[in-house]
Amino acid sequence: MPGAPFPGNQLKEYFRQTGEVWLFTVRFFREAIRRPFEWRELLHQCYTIGNKSLFLVGMTGFIMGLVLTLQTRPTMEEFGAVAYMPSMVGISIIREIGPVITALICAGKIGSSIGAELGSMKVTEQIAAMEVSGTNPFKFLVVTRILAATLMVPLLVIMSDTISLFGSFLVEHFKGEVSFRLFFNQIFRNLTFGDLIPATVKTFFFGFAIGLVGCFKGYYSREGTAGVGRAANSAVVIASMLLFVIDFIAVLVADIFYDL
Amino acid sequence: MEPLIEIKDLYKSFGENRVLNGFKLGLYEGENLVIVGKSGSGKSVLLKCIVRLLEADSGTLKVLGQPIPGLDQYTLDQIRTEVGFLFQGSALYDSMTVRENLEFPLRRHPEKINSQGVETMVLNTLRSVGLAHTIDLMPEELSGGMQRRIALARTLILQPRIILYDEPTSGLDPITSKEIIELMLKVQKEYQASALIITHDMDCARVISNRMIILFDGQNHAEGTYSELSRSSDPVVQAFFK
Numbered sequence: 394m395p396g397a398p399f400p401g402n403q404l405k406e407y408f409r410q411t412g413e414v415w416l417f418t419v420r421f422f423r424e425a426i427r428r429p430f431e432w433r434e435l436l437h438q439c440y441t442i443g444n445k446s447l448f449l450v451g452m453t454g455f456i457m458g459l460v461l462t463l464q465t466r467p468t469m470e471e472f473g474a475v476a477y478m479p480s481m482v483g484i485s486i487i488r489e490i491g492p493v494i495t496a497l498i499c500a501g502k503i504g505s506s507i508g509a510e511l512g513s514m515k516v517t518e519q520i521a522a523m524e525v526s527g528t529n530p531f532k533f534l535v536v537t538r539i540l541a542a543t544l545m546v547p548l549l550v551i552m553s554d555t556i557s558l559f560g561s562f563l564v565e566h567f568k569g570e571v572s573f574r575l576f577f578n579q580i581f582r583n584l585t586f587g588d589l590i591p592a593t594v595k596t597f598f599f600g601f602a603i604g605l606v607g608c609f610k611g612y613y614s615r616e617g618t619a620g621v622g623r624a625a626n627s628a629v630v631i632a633s634m635l636l637f638v639i640d641f642i643a644v645l646v647a648d649i650f651y652d653l
Numbered sequence: 654m655e656p657l658i659e660i661k662d663l664y665k666s667f668g669e670n671r672v673l674n675g676f677k678l679g680l681y682e683g684e685n686l687v688i689v690g691k692s693g694s695g696k697s698v699l700l701k702c703i704v705r706l707l708e709a710d711s712g713t714l715k716v717l718g719q720p721i722p723g724l725d726q727y728t729l730d731q732i733r734t735e736v737g738f739l740f741q742g743s744a745l746y747d748s749m750t751v752r753e754n755l756e757f758p759l760r761r762h763p764e765k766i767n768s769q770g771v772e773t774m775v776l777n778t779l780r781s782v783g784l785a786h787t788i789d790l791m792p793e794e795l796s797g798g799m800q801r802r803i804a805l806a807r808t809l810i811l812q813p814r815i816i817l818y819d820e821p822t823s824g825l826d827p828i829t830s831k832e833i834i835e836l837m838l839k840v841q842k843e844y845q846a847s848a849l850i851i852t853h854d855m856d857c858a859r860v861i862s863n864r865m866i867i868l869f870d871g872q873n874h875a876e877g878t879y880s881e882l883s884r885s886s887d888p889v890v891q892a893f894f895k
Binding site for chain 1: 701706736746758
């Protein structure tokens with residue numbers, strides 16, 4: 394077919410991109426430990442990433458808790474296991490649903506915004522302007538954003554989990570007359586470090602992946618404004634896919650250490 | 654006299670497309686050198702090679718006596734603080750106020766902060782481009798001409814010895830263009846910097862240049878003062894003066 398890309402070229406492009414991502418990651422670690430540190434920009438990015446996602450993540454978490462409890466309750470009632478509702482909901486939210494759903498929301502919100510911002514800075518030559526003023530744009534723009542995403546996503550997940558459990562409590566309270574104390578006692582009695590630690594540790598990797606992909610796509614965006622759109626879009630798609638891969642690896646590793 | 658910028662036999666290609674084909678120039682202290690060429694003739698590529706935003710394929714490229722290709726990052730950054738670059742689209746940081754735009758390079762090069770302190774330096778530089786009142790505005794609140802002036806102020810704040818202008822009047826109306834040209838002359842005197850100006854605005858070239866080079870097919874096609882070149886019978890040169 395005329396004009397169709399040769400599969401060999403696609404494969405070559407795939408390996409080229411993989412190599413570029415690898416070099417980008419290595420450069421991130423190298424620059425992150427080298428002075429001077431951009432503390433002010435890091436704090437600014439933490440505030441931007443955390444604060445701007447707060448409402449969306451909180452809202453999603455609340456609805457997630459409500460829906461999960463509302464949908465599970467009839468089945469649990471049918472089996473006479475309604476007393477296990479708090480622990481069942483608690484474990485599923487803290488271990489899996491909370492981190493993954495929140496990270497996916499963050500991939501959409503944070504990943505796309507980083508990709509679009511850096512992409513537009515690239516095409517309007519703002520990154521080049523930083524470079525010619527003798528400043529390291531990678532350190533100022535990329536390192537701070539990746540670190541901020543790595544630090545903020547776990548906090549957003551913890552907040553989302555908490556709000557989600559509160560949503561779940563509301564359903565249990567109105568449908569099963571369960572008190573606040575009983576509900577949370579039940580949850581914490583059945584939670585172990587094996588539930589908490591891997592679930593929290595993997596969120597750092599989620600944040601890192603979201604920041605890294607967003608920055609990579611934005612920093613190397615090409616072809617004008619259309620390229621900026623593509624950078625934002627592919628940042629979300631690739632980061633979302635990566636989250637599931639990381640989640641799968643995290644479950645495998647946690648299984649080895651905690652014998653889940 | 655040693656040139657501030659010395660270029661000999663510079664070559665740069667993008668794939669099969671050879672953009673610079675053995676170009677050469679020397680920029681001397683206190684000089685305003687204008688390079689004229691049609692669109693796509695490699696003028697902007699040349700400027701980007703000088704500050705190593707692009708790597709030249711081969712040739713000699715020295716800035717302030719230092720060979721730019723192969724220079725380590727630290728020395729390159731030090732040289733970059735001596736070479737101001739005014740981008741065609743201004744390239745102001747759109748998430749920062751005018752004040753932050755000017756403070757940005759200064760805070761990263763504290764050795765450039767003089768006894769007046771950052772705040773006074775920012776204000777004085779803004780005054781020299783006539784826009785001190787815009788200090789707390791965002792770039793999006795400024796007109797195209799004002800953005801160009803602020804970009805020039807950001808270039809000047811590090812007190813460079815050389816200023817590279819990439820199409821300083823492009824996209825501006827004739828009146829604003831004239832104001833920018835006058836401003837360039839004013840700051841040139843005030844800061845005593847040499848300038849390398851890329852343009853196809855012949856009014857700009859006439860007013861500001863001490864010397865001109867016509868860049869054609871990636872090579873030096875003709876060289877001389879504005880009046881010398883305007884009298885040339887070469888059809889390529891004449892095409893720029895019509």
